Amino acid sequence: MSRPARVPSRLAFLPFSARAAVAEGLISRSMLRGPAWRRLLPDVYVHRDGYRADDHRMWCDAVGLTLPPGAVVGGLSAAYLWGVQLVARDSPVTVLIPGNSRPRARPRVRYTLATLSAGDVTRFGGLPVTTPLRTAFDLGRKAPRTEAVVAVDALLNRRLVKPAALSDYLAEHPGWPGVALLREVLGLAEPLSESPMETRLRLLLVDAGFPGPTVQHDVCDARGHFIGRVDLAYPRLRIALEYEGDHHRERAHFRQDVARLNALRAAGWLVLRFTADDVLLHPARTLALIAHAIQERRTHLDIRGVTRRA
Structure with missing residues (x-):
């Protein structure tokens, strides 16, 4: 059984100029026509092990x-x-x-x-x-x-x-x-924004005339102990707005989220969680939900003598 041709290390994973590689004697034109090589652009090839269509x-x-x-x-x-x-x-x-x-x-x-x-x-x-x-x-x-x-x-x-x-x-x-x-x-612009969807959610609120939310807000309990950091917040109203990306579906991350969410609720925070579809496909519904939460919290906090301001 014949052995597969050895691939020069310089051509193993990165794109290369066929003209230069042939001139240096690293490969021949006939070899480039074989199944081991992928043509990316005119005169530019990559070994099949280094090819990723979406890279x-x-x-x-x-x-x-x-x-x-x-x-x-x-x-x-x-x-x-x-x-x-x-x-x-x-x-x-x-x-x-x-x-x-x-x-x-x-x-x-x-x-x-x-x-x-x-x-x-x-x-x-x-x-x-x-x-x-x-x-x-x-x-x-x-x-x-x-x-x-x-x-x-x-x-x-x-x-x-x-x-x-x-x-x-x-x-x-x-x-x-x-x-x-x-x-x-x-x-x-907000340097504290940690993901594109957080930025899109924040701009959705700002463009709709909502008060600008605080970005990456640290939440502490009544004794000053740190509970967690929320994506967007109206601290006076204790409303947290969170974007849920795919990484939240991982088992370990999900368990951490549950414990964190329970701690936030115990501290009196209302946590609203949104997906990309909520922001991109259903913005009106998302804004209505947040507006309702703000009004509800304002009414509740007014009774307790807190000013009506997010």
């Missing part, structure tokens, strides 16, 4: 081998490389190119004309990429507003960007497309 990092690495001079990975793809995962699994890689470039259209790539200074670009894992600051500047200028706030919140939360630095960068680029939107986004 955005793999596609960034592949596209990086085809970048024209001066081009960089930017937008949501840059955010992904910095650890902010907001791209859909099948999204093309965002590439920013100088205004004088006209690259040929390629699959899995979205080219955008951009003006970049030397300070806007750095390298990540061998790829030219926009800095976190420039990435936040670009994403915060891109409609729709909610998604712009989601992106800026995520970059701020990971401490990749500071609000003051983004404000200064904005002031240095007056007249750029979308800067009016970014000013609004900065007014709404």
